[in-house]
Amino acid sequence: MPGRDRSMRLRFTVVLMVSSGCGCTGGRHVPPHPTAWQEIASTECGFVVLMPGVPQVRQGIDRRGNQVVEYRVIVPPGYLHVATCASADESREGEAAEAFVRSRLEFEKAAVEQQRWPVREARLVRVGKCPGWQLVTDNPDGLEVGTRFVWAGDRAFVLIASGPPDPVTREVAARLFESLRSDRCQPPP
Numbered sequence: 296m297p298g299r300d301r302s303m304r305l306r307f308t309v310v311l312m313v314s315s316g317c318g319c320t321g322g323r324h325v326p327p328h329p330t331a332w333q334e335i336a337s338t339e340c341g342f343v344v345l346m347p348g349v350p351q352v353r354q355g356i357d358r359r360g361n362q363v364v365e366y367r368v369i370v371p372p373g374y375l376h377v378a379t380c381a382s383a384d385e386s387r388e389g390e391a392a393e394a395f396v397r398s399r400l401e402f403e404k405a406a407v408e409q410q411r412w413p414v415r416e417a418r419l420v421r422v423g424k425c426p427g428w429q430l431v432t433d434n435p436d437g438l439e440v441g442t443r444f445v446w447a448g449d450r451a452f453v454l455i456a457s458g459p460p461d462p463v464t465r466e467v468a469a470r471l472f473e474s475l476r477s478d479r480c481q482p483p484p
Contacts, residue, residue: 331370332470339364342379342452345474347467357381372463376471377455386449386454393426396446400428403442407432415439423435423480427452429472433460441468447479 427445456468
């Protein structure tokens with residue numbers, strides 16, 4: 296749509312992120328081992344998150360000039376866990392942030408529906424004072440993909456967990472999603 300600013304065009308389309316590098320296979324799926332979980336503190340991102348293993352870290356600048364840091368853990372044979380943050384060219388707080396998050400949810404939901412991925416869940420969430428959304432869908436490979444997007448003033452946090460559509464995948468996604476902490480989202484003391 297014309298008139299939308301550069302931050303709105305920041306694309307975290309679930310379809311592209313999850314399809315790039317999942318390395319998922321069929322067969323019996325073993326969940327991430329409980330002792331593999333560790334706290335990842337990102338000074339670049341300003342967040343702390345639990346991940347089921349040692350992540351591969353990629354840093355870079357997207358085509359719009361936004362800094363992006365991605366933490367990725369793949370647990371064979373079919374689990375993917377990603378924590379990403381991206382800077383934005385504009386800070387949003389209050390109702391402007393709430394409206395931005397609502398429009399991002401509608402954009403992402405429409406993107407996965409256009410790819411004919413069934414949407415299981417699409418809802419708004421909060422992490423402290425930061426607005427966000429959660430989207431759960433099934434991809435064409437038969438995997439359940441959960442995504443949580445959180446807007447933290449002048450950056451976006453995006454968490455993704457995918458695996459076979461079963462209670463273990465949902466439990467792992469919930470553990471990843473609920474572990475996100477950031478000083479940017481905590482109310483002042």
